[in-house]
Amino acid sequence: MPRPTVPEPDEMDGRVARTTVTTFRIIDALRDRDAVGVTELADELSLGKGTVHKHLHTLHEMEYVIREDGKYRLSLGFLGLGASVRTRMPIYRVVQRPLENLSESTGEVASIMIPEHTWGVYLARVTTSSEPPTELYEGKRVPLTATAAGKAILAYLPDDERDRILDESGLPRLTDNTITDRETLLEELQTIHDDRTAHDRGELEADRHCVASPITDENNTAIAAVSVSGPADRMREKSVRQDFPSILGSTATSIKNRVANQRSKRSEDTAPE
Amino acid sequence: MPRPTVPEPDEMDGRVARTTVTTFRIIDALRDRDAVGVTELADELSLGKGTVHKHLHTLHEMEYVIREDGKYRLSLGFLGLGASVRTRMPIYRVVQRPLENLSESTGEVASIMIPEHTWGVYLARVTTSSEPPTELYEGKRVPLTATAAGKAILAYLPDDERDRILDESGLPRLTDNTITDRETLLEELQTIHDDRTAHDRGELEADRHCVASPITDENNTAIAAVSVSGPADRMREKSVRQDFPSILGSTATSIKNRVANQRSKRSEDTAPE
DNA sequence: CTATTCTGTTCATGATACGTGAACATTTAT
DNA sequence: ATAAATGTTCACGTATCATGAACAGAATAG
Numbered sequence: 001m002p003r004p005t006v007p008e009p010d011e012m013d014g015r016v017a018r019t020t021v022t023t024f025r026i027i028d029a030l031r032d033r034d035a036v037g038v039t040e041l042a043d044e045l046s047l048g049k050g051t052v053h054k055h056l057h058t059l060h061e062m063e064y065v066i067r068e069d070g071k072y073r074l075s076l077g078f079l080g081l082g083a084s085v086r087t088r089m090p091i092y093r094v095v096q097r098p099l100e101n102l103s104e105s106t107g108e109v110a111s112i113m114i115p116e117h118t119w120g121v122y123l124a125r126v127t128t129s130s131e132p133p134t135e136l137y138e139g140k141r142v143p144l145t146a147t148a149a150g151k152a153i154l155a156y157l158p159d160d161e162r163d164r165i166l167d168e169s170g171l172p173r174l175t176d177n178t179i180t181d182r183e184t185l186l187e188e189l190q191t192i193h194d195d196r197t198a199h200d201r202g203e204l205e206a207d208r209h210c211v212a213s214p215i216t217d218e219n220n221t222a223i224a225a226v227s228v229s230g231p232a233d234r235m236r237e238k239s240v241r242q243d244f245p246s247i248l249g250s251t252a253t254s255i256k257n258r259v260a261n262q263r264s265k266r267s268e269d270t271a272p273e
Numbered sequence: 274m275p276r277p278t279v280p281e282p283d284e285m286d287g288r289v290a291r292t293t294v295t296t297f298r299i300i301d302a303l304r305d306r307d308a309v310g311v312t313e314l315a316d317e318l319s320l321g322k323g324t325v326h327k328h329l330h331t332l333h334e335m336e337y338v339i340r341e342d343g344k345y346r347l348s349l350g351f352l353g354l355g356a357s358v359r360t361r362m363p364i365y366r367v368v369q370r371p372l373e374n375l376s377e378s379t380g381e382v383a384s385i386m387i388p389e390h391t392w393g394v395y396l397a398r399v400t401t402s403s404e405p406p407t408e409l410y411e412g413k414r415v416p417l418t419a420t421a422a423g424k425a426i427l428a429y430l431p432d433d434e435r436d437r438i439l440d441e442s443g444l445p446r447l448t449d450n451t452i453t454d455r456e457t458l459l460e461e462l463q464t465i466h467d468d469r470t471a472h473d474r475g476e477l478e479a480d481r482h483c484v485a486s487p488i489t490d491e492n493n494t495a496i497a498a499v500s501v502s503g504p505a506d507r508m509r510e511k512s513v514r515q516d517f518p519s520i521l522g523s524t525a526t527s528i529k530n531r532v533a534n535q536r537s538k539r540s541e542d543t544a545p546e
Numbered sequence: 547c548t549a550t551t552c553t554g555t556t557c558a559t560g561a562t563a564c565g566t567g568a569a570c571a572t573t574t575a576t
Numbered sequence: 577a578t579a580a581a582t583g584t585t586c587a588c589g590t591a592t593c594a595t596g597a598a599c600a601g602a603a604t605a606g
Contacts, residue, residue, distance in 0.1 A: 015555095015556085017292055017331045017592090017593070018564090018592070018593090019292035019293055019563090019592085020292055020293055020332075021331060021335070022564095023290065023293040023296070024337075027354070031354060031358070032357065032361075034361065037582070037583075038582080038583055038584085039581085039582065039583080048566055048567070049567095049582095049584085050566070050584085050585080051564080053583070053584065053585090054288060054289070054564080055290055055293065057288055057289060057584095058289040058290045058294060059293075061289055062294070070583060074354070075358070075389050076355060076359060076396070077414075078354040078355035078358060079354075079355025079356060079394075079411065079412030080355070080394070080412035080413055080414055081351040081352075081355065081412075082349060082351035082352025082353070082354065082355040082356065082412065083352060083413070084304055084305065084412070084413075085346075085348070085352060086349060086410075087410050088305075114349075116336070116339065116350075117336045117348070119336075121353070123349070137356045137359075137360050138352065139349055139353035139357070141353055290563085290564075291563070291593090292563085292564080292592090292593065292594095295593095310553070311553080311555085312553065312554080320595095321594060321596070322555085323556080323597095324594050326554070326555065326556090330555090343553070
């Protein structure tokens with residue numbers, strides 16, 4: 001699974017703070033590891049032991065890193081930071097109830113995705129019967145081109161912005177089913193636009209299918225997408241093709257309206273008339 | 274509400290990377306704001322416009338910051354980072370089902386907290402009837418001394434570690450009910466230890482009460498705490514005092530056992546015998 | 547529509563503090 | 577007990593960070 005990796009400083013132009021980049025390279029290296037030592041990190045990142053130690057010490061002082069018997073690991077400070085950012089988003093505040101209804105009526109996992117940079121980010125996920133935390137956790141970034149929700153978003157973006165994203169991100173192959181040809185994708189985006197429904201048949205994970213519908217603003221431009229995903233065999237049943245699109249559509253409009261209502265309510269509060 | 278704030282560089286010793294500290298001061302300033310301009314940030318942090326711009330540009334390159342018509346805001350990159358850290362934690366993987374049961378049987382919000390540095394961090398929260406996201410989101414850091422869960426943890430830490438935390442964090446006052454006298458707190462920790470149950474009567478938020486029970490390891494040392502919280506009036510009912518402690522206790526042991534089972538299962542996988 | 551005053555961005559320069567490498571201190575393994 | 581790891585500290589040369597001013601572009605006022 002590709003994910004944004006902090007590049008080595010030499011690849012960057014002179015307008016970046018190289019020390020900061022180094023810090024985030026270390027954070028990035030700690031990300032998917034339990035606890036790691038200074039030497040190991042230094043070797044992996046081709047940095048001096050002293051350098052790595054200084055950065056880890058700094059992160060520890062700021063409480064973004066935990067030190068356990070000589071080893072270091074990331075703290076939950078980043079979760080607090082990220083959750084705080086998410087809580088500030090108007091759409092997140094209205095999305096819980098509709099997602100629960102969606103998950104309830106379909107019996108599958110319901111998610112909402114928003115676009116950021118060239119990626120799709122899962123803003124929230126509601127699982128059915130307390131499924132264990134999966135690989136696709138909230139906050140996870142995935143290529144827009146390889147998911148139903150991502151394609152639903154792409155289909156409702158202005159052409160120039162869609163092209164810019166495709167130029168920058170490309171069409172990375174994740175499974176045998178991933179669409180990697182740009183022409184093929186553009187044609188599918190056309191039908192997705194017509195149907196207001198996108199499908200993903202194992203394009204992100206081989207045995208996981210997904211159906212999605214875009215959430216648009218007043219200009220009919222995508223701001224997010226809701227989706228339902230489940231095991232391939234269950235998702236191949238007829239009911240999925242027939243019922244899910246309309247359920248997703250009404251969920252999307254419900255969320256759209258809730259966002260609008262909240263906005264008008266807020267402006268009412270600040271500027272009553 | 275106090276939260277860890279990145280200090281100004283001059284307060285720090287020479288073993289920290291000052292550039293990194295500056296970056297996190299900027300991140301910290303962006304944390305609770307919608308979108309902010311370079312000038313505004315520079316004024317607030319007493320930095321040059323050029324400096325702030327360079328840092329924001331760096332964060333943007335690494336996709337931790339979003340640029341919208343000249344203004345900057347944090348991306349969900351930190352949520353991905355934080356959620357990834359959380360998902361790696363063994364205890365998080367087993368906690369969902371027990372928390373749901375707990376919330377179901379009490380009709381209140383159920384949480385699990387773990388200690389980090391001198392703070393308590395909410396690792397997960399399960400709300401009842403899809404309550405809107407509150408001020409106390411997952412990942413939020415709160416003083417251990419001002420919550421039932423925090424006190425439950427403190428009561429089951431080794432004396433020296435408990436004292437170290439109290440020395441570093443102090444006993445910050447958050448409401449009229451917050452315990453700010455160390456002796457008083459230590460006495461209450463004693464009774465909490467005896468009962469394996471901690472109470473919070475508006476010590477963190479004035480009209481919010483809370484009951485908690487510690488989760489301990491094989492040495493009877495706290496690794497976390499589960500809690501149930503609700504509006505003061507509802508939580509004053511007799512049933513709360515009578516029924517909640519035992520429910521919390523069984524939830525705690527359930528989680529403890531699940532962690533142990535998972536661990537033995539894992540070691541089985543890697544080293545079967 | 548023009549002028550003005552805000553923005554955000556770029557750039558040259560000097561001082562700073564970052565990264566290097568080696569020495570030291572501690573723990574783990576032999 | 578010895579050796580070979582580890583994490584930590586430190587002095588130094590230099591890369592680079594912060595500064596402050598100049599630049600360009602947008603927003604506002606006149």
